[in-house]
Amino acid sequence: MIDQILISVLFLGLLGSLIFSDWPASKIFVGAMLAAYFLDLVETSQMLEKATNTGLVTLILLLLVSIGLEKLSWLNRLSGRLISPSYVLTLLRLGGVTALFSAFVNNTAVVATLTTTVRANRHHPASRLLIPLSYAAILGGTVTLIGTSTNLIVSSFLEDATGSGLAFFDFLPIGLAAVVAGLVALLFSSRLLPIGSSDPVQVAEYVIEAEVGPYSSLIGKSLAENGLRELDALFLVEIVRADHLISPVAPTEFIEAGDKLIFSGDITQVNALDAFDGLQLFAVEEGLLRENMVEVIVMPNAAIEGKTIKESGFRSLFDAAVVGMRRGGKRLSGKLGNITIQAGDNLVLATGPDFNERKNLDKNFVVVDDAVTGSKITPFQNLFVTLGLGGVVLLAALERLPLVKGLALLLVCMLGLGLVRGSELRRRFPFEIWLIITAALTLSQALTNSGLVEALAAGLQTELIALGPWLALAGIYFGALLLTELMTNNAAAALSFPIAFGIAESLGVSVMPFVMAVAYGASASFLTPYGYTTNLMVQNLGGYTLRDYCRSGLPVSLAYSATVLWLLPIIFPF
Numbered sequence: 001m002i003d004q005i006l007i008s009v010l011f012l013g014l015l016g017s018l019i020f021s022d023w024p025a026s027k028i029f030v031g032a033m034l035a036a037y038f039l040d041l042v043e044t045s046q047m048l049e050k051a052t053n054t055g056l057v058t059l060i061l062l063l064l065v066s067i068g069l070e071k072l073s074w075l076n077r078l079s080g081r082l083i084s085p086s087y088v089l090t091l092l093r094l095g096g097v098t099a100l101f102s103a104f105v106n107n108t109a110v111v112a113t114l115t116t117t118v119r120a121n122r123h124h125p126a127s128r129l130l131i132p133l134s135y136a137a138i139l140g141g142t143v144t145l146i147g148t149s150t151n152l153i154v155s156s157f158l159e160d161a162t163g164s165g166l167a168f169f170d171f172l173p174i175g176l177a178a179v180v181a182g183l184v185a186l187l188f189s190s191r192l193l194p195i196g197s198s199d200p201v202q203v204a205e206y207v208i209e210a211e212v213g214p215y216s217s218l219i220g221k222s223l224a225e226n227g228l229r230e231l232d233a234l235f236l237v238e239i240v241r242a243d244h245l246i247s248p249v250a251p252t253e254f255i256e257a258g259d260k261l262i263f264s265g266d267i268t269q270v271n272a273l274d275a276f277d278g279l280q281l282f283a284v285e286e287g288l289l290r291e292n293m294v295e296v297i298v299m300p301n302a303a304i305e306g307k308t309i310k311e312s313g314f315r316s317l318f319d320a321a322v323v324g325m326r327r328g329g330k331r332l333s334g335k336l337g338n339i340t341i342q343a344g345d346n347l348v349l350a351t352g353p354d355f356n357e358r359k360n361l362d363k364n365f366v367v368v369d370d371a372v373t374g375s376k377i378t379p380f381q382n383l384f385v386t387l388g389l390g391g392v393v394l395l396a397a398l399e400r401l402p403l404v405k406g407l408a409l410l411l412v413c414m415l416g417l418g419l420v421r422g423s424e425l426r427r428r429f430p431f432e433i434w435l436i437i438t439a440a441l442t443l444s445q446a447l448t449n450s451g452l453v454e455a456l457a458a459g460l461q462t463e464l465i466a467l468g469p470w471l472a473l474a475g476i477y478f479g480a481l482l483l484t485e486l487m488t489n490n491a492a493a494a495l496s497f498p499i500a501f502g503i504a505e506s507l508g509v510s511v512m513p514f515v516m517a518v519a520y521g522a523s524a525s526f527l528t529p530y531g532y533t534t535n536l537m538v539q540n541l542g543g544y545t546l547r548d549y550c551r552s553g554l555p556v557s558l559a560y561s562a563t564v565l566w567l568l569p570i571i572f573p574f
Contacts, residue, residue, distance in 0.1 A: 003450040006039055011443070015495060018487045025491045026432040029439035041446040050441035054404060055156030055165045056434065061407040062146045063106075063430045068385060068414040070109035071377050075101050079117040087124055091190060094118070094129060095136035095183045102140030103147045103175075104389065111137050111534045112297055112366045115541060127194050130542035131552055132186050134534040135526060139182040139560070142523050143175035144168060149430075150489045153437055154519040157497040160441050162511075168397050174520065174567045178560050185559035192551040194543070208234065208263040208270055208324045209281070209336035212255055216278020224251040231272055234265035262336075270323060281323060281350075294320070294351050296365035300343040300536040303364055310337040317360065319352035344541045357423055366537065381417050388413060433490065440494035447498055469509050469574045473517050474565055476500045480521030481561070485528050493522040512572040520564045526553035 014032045017023060036042050050056075075097075082093045094114070101110045114133055119126045141148030145155060145168045159165035212218055218226045228236050229251055239246040239253065240260035246253065261279070273279050298305065304312040309322050322336060326346045341347075347365075349355075361367075392406035414420045476496065483492035496518045504511040525532040527550055529539045535549065542548075 003041055004452045007036065007041055007443075007446050007450045007452055010035055010041075011447070014443070018491050018495075024432070025488055026435045029436045029443075029491075029494070033439035033442045036443055036446040042442055042449060046445050046449075047438075047442050050160065050445065051434075051438045053156055053160050053437075053441060055152070055159035056437050056441075058165070058404045058407065059149065059152040059156055059437070060430060060434060061404060061411060062152060063149070063433070064420075064425055064428070065389075065407050065411050065414070066106045066109075066146070067424060067428055068411075068419045069105045069389065071419060072105075072382050072385060073377050074382065074386070075105075075110065075113050079114055082114075082117060083121040083123055085123050087128070087190075088187060090121075090124060090129070091132055091187060092183065095132060095139075095186060098133055098136040099140030099143070099179045099183070102137040103143040107137035107141050107148065108366055108533050108537065110140075111537055115297075115538065119541065125195050127542040127544070128190060130538040131193060131535075131544060131548065132190060134532070134538045135182065135186060135553070135556055136179075137534045138523060138525060138532055139175075139179045142171055142178055142520060144171055147171070147175070148489070148523055149433060150493045150522045151519050153433075153440075153490055153493045154497060154515060154522075156437055157441065157444070157494075157501075158511075158515055160444070161501055166515075168393055168403065170516075171519070173571050174516070174564055177567055178520070178563050181559040181563040182556050185555040186552075189552045189555040192548075194548060207326060207336060207339070208265070208273075210261045210263065210273055210279045212257055212259040212261065213278035213280055214257045216255075216257070216276075218255045218276060218278060219257050220254060222252050222254050223249065226255060226276065228261070228276070231263075231265070234263045234270070234272060236261055237264045238262035294349045294355070294367060296347050296349060296367050297537070298341055298343055298345045298347065299364055299366060299533075300539065302341075302343065303360065304341050305343050306340065308338050308340050312341065318349070318358055318364075319354040320349040322347050323350050324348040343539075344537070357427060359427065361427060377419065381419055384417065385410075385414065385419060436490060436494060440497075444498045469507050469513075470569060472503055472507065473513055473568060476503065476514055477517040477521040477561070477565060477568075480518050481524045481557075484522045484525050484532075485530070489522045489525060489532060493518055496522060507574075509574040510572065513568045513574060516568060516572055517564075520568075524557060524560055524564075526557040526560070 010032050014028060017028045018025060021028070033047070037044075037047055078097055082090065082097055084090050084093070098110055098114060111133055115130065118129045118133060121129075138148075142151070145151050145166055151166070151171060155165040218228075223229050223236065236249055237247065238261075239249055240262065241256060241258070263273075270281070273281065304314065304317070315321055324347070325336060325339060327342065327344070355361075388410050392401070392403070392410055395401035396403040396406055411420075415422065415425075476499070479499075480492050480496040483495060486492075497515070500514040500518045501511055504514040525535060528546060529535040529544070529549055538544070
């Protein structure tokens with residue numbers, strides 16, 4: 001009885017902390033796990049066993065393999081053909097392609113890639129397309145086992161409980177129907193989205209800063225004499241001289257030592273400035289050269305958000321310096337180092353040797369292009385990895401090769417081809433997800449050890465039988481949906497699974513419809529920007545408010561939920 005009280009307090013504290021505090025989910029879960037361990041609610045051997053759960057190892061390998069899949073160029077090649085003068089056709093093309101790629105590739109990377117196309121299009125306001133882009137990525141993630149980490153977490157829990165996880169295409173029938181229903185609902189709800197400017201955003205135009213050195217031959221000559229007005233891809237928009245801003249800049253303006261020249265234009269042509277004697281880029285001033293240039297998007301709630309580049313200590317934080325910066329269609333003005341960083345800003349960074357080793361990169365940035373001026377992925381790499389992934393999926397579906405072994409082989413091939421680097425895998429190792437799932441599996445074991453699950457199931461059995469399995473299933477689904485809107489999808493799945501599994505067993509029915517209800521419910525984040533990373537990514541880019549998500553997301557959520565709850569008992573009978 002004491003053990004049941006202790007685990008109940010821990011579980012309620014865990015739930016309250018996830019909903020009402022700003023603490024990272026990983027720290028909350030690990031704290032609860034350690035409390036359970038030191039209170040002797042779970043044994044050492046059990047906790048270590050959860051940390052090496054086969055489903056969890058498979059999840060880690062899938063996330064590491066997805067790093068290489070993100071670099072494949074198929075999506076970039078298709079993106080230019082997705083926008084047409086017809087809004088309905090554009091929405092269907094964009095939604096369909098986004099859902100397809102999100103079923104196999106990290107949906108954050110898919111959205112990061114396609115936002116460039118959406119914001120540069122000449123036919124439709126970006127605000128009419130960015131939320132649909134995010135929703136399509138969420139919908140696509142429900143189609144396969146690897147489409148979203150939520151599915152993999154649920155599979156890990158199922159394997160821990162029964163010895164067998166979910167198959168790769170278990171999600172396919174309901175997932176495809178949910179994608180279709182969601183996209184149809186988007187066609188109707190899109191009219192509720194705000195209509196911003198229809199002018200295309202010049203996504204290639206970055207703000208670039210260069211300083212005139214004290215011994216430069218440019219000093220004492222006008223812009224016209226120096227040829228600074230004759231650059232094809234870069235345009236001089238301002239000069240910052242001491243505390244004064246000169247804008248617009250006349251061709252007759254003379255250059256002085258220490259002038260900060262602010263250019264706007266194509267970041268890939270920044271090497272054209274090397275032809276001018278004594279002109280030094282901001283990144284070079286920070287002690288970095290430009291051999292390795294990386295393009296990133298600043299994530300919401302990043303540690304550097306709301307600070308200037310210099311205030312944030314950018315160089316020491318990331319071993320990188322900012323070469324260029326852009327913010328949607330807004331005009332940026334002044335010294336590059338004094339511009340306040342906002343979520344959604346695109347930065348081009350000159351990186352140092354330790355950049356890929358920094359553990360804080362994924363919390364602050366989404367990498368859009370890790371070789372801005374360098375070599376791209378070769379056609380052979382594209383084809384080999386695509387066929388390799390297809391082969392692994394096919395063999396796993398036919399039960400000829402365990403998914404964990406196939407993924408390990410594919411990852412080794414990616415390393416051999418140079419598609420991913422060891423330092424990159426170390427930096428992007430999903431340590432927090434591993435901690436959350438290990439902790440959640442351990443807490444689930446503690447619930448079982450204490451006898452609380454059996455006691456609750458026995459107490460609820462009479463009421464549940466009276467309600468019937470379908471209402472119990474709907475209750476589990478909507479409970480997971482509510483949790484994912486209040487916290488994160490992964491935390492919602494981890495909390496919902498033990499309850500769903502216990503209820504299914506108490507009813508004496510198959511656990512599969514309840515397990516799948518947790519997976520689909522925890523992915524149904526359409527009403528707020530907080531439950532899913534892609535929703536947060538597009539929030540500032542599209543200038544959306546919470547009301548925009550509620551208005552446009554409610555029809556999608558209703559259509560998605562109705563489809564899932566209708567098909568679950570059919571595809572996975574009680």
